[in-house]
Amino acid sequence: MGEQYLPTSSVAFAEFTEIAEALVGRGADAAVALAATIGRSAAAPVAAYTGLVDLLLGLDGVLYATEAAAEDEDPVIDPDGCAWIAGGLERFVAGHERYGERVEFATVGAVMRSALSEGRLADQQLRWLEGRLDAMRGPAGEPPTWAFTRTELAVLGRFYRQCAEQGFAVFAQD
Numbered sequence: 001m002g003e004q005y006l007p008t009s010s011v012a013f014a015e016f017t018e019i020a021e022a023l024v025g026r027g028a029d030a031a032v033a034l035a036a037t038i039g040r041s042a043a044a045p046v047a048a049y050t051g052l053v054d055l056l057l058g059l060d061g062v063l064y065a066t067e068a069a070a071e072d073e074d075p076v077i078d079p080d081g082c083a084w085i086a087g088g089l090e091r092f093v094a095g096h097e098r099y100g101e102r103v104e105f106a107t108v109g110a111v112m113r114s115a116l117s118e119g120r121l122a123d124q125q126l127r128w129l130e131g132r133l134d135a136m137r138g139p140a141g142e143p144p145t146w147a148f149t150r151t152e153l154a155v156l157g158r159f160y161r162q163c164a165e166q167g168f169a170v171f172a173q174d
Contacts, residue, residue, distance in 0.1 A: 008168050010042040015162075019155065031152040044159045046172075051144060052108065052153075055132055057088045064172040076169045083164035089157030091115070093150050101150050105143035109133050 017039030023032045038044050046053075046063040053062050062085060064075065077085070092108075095115055099107040109129070116125040136144055163170055 008042045010040055012166060012168070013038050013042045013159075013162065015039070016155070016159070019158075023151065026151075028149060028151045031149060031155050034152055035155045038155070038159050044156060044170075046156075049148075049153075049156060051136065052103075052146060052148065053085065053089070055108065055136070056092050056112070057085065058128075058132075075172045077160075077163075077172055078169050079164045079167050082160040082168070082170060086157050086159075086161035086164055089153055089160065093154045093157060096150055096153075103146065103148040103150060103153060105133075105136075105146050108146070 016035045020032045020035035020039060023035065034044065050061075050063050054060050063077075092111060095111045096103060096107060099110060112129055113126060116122055116129055119125060138144075160170070162168075
């Protein structure tokens with residue numbers, strides 16, 4: 001790999017260790033684990049979040065940098081891409097506030113319906129959303145078993161925001 005892909009020191013993400021320590025005992029175990037992992041490794045394990053983030057941002061493979069054609073794929077999310085991901089997560093976390101801390105499939109749909117109904121081409125976007133939500137359901141119509149928290153998603157968004165602000169690219173791997 002070229003020099004642009006050298007790992008970033010965990011020192012650049014030391015604040016995440018402090019975030020984890022501040023969240024201990026607040027019922028935010030997943031957020032604590034995520035923040036501690038980021039603080040320790042300067043990396044975020046994103047496999048659990050891919051379906052949600054893909055839905056929120058309207059693309060597939062967002063956290064794995066795989067939206068480009070196969071021959072153009074570069075498994076790196078550049079700082080601008082990190083800012084875009086962070087912005088989407090930040091807007092979602094803010095929009096989910098009225099639904100509480102627990103983020104589930106039903107509340108994700110409610111937040112997105114609310115956001116899309118206020119935009120241009122609302123009818124078209126709402127039809128797109130309903131199609132995406134239906135496609136995510138299992139064979140018997142059961143929704144994905146998401147059980148995230150707003151705090152956890154805020155930590156993930158903060159990781160991408162910090163990458164964007166410090167000019168870091170994220171090497172996306174499984």
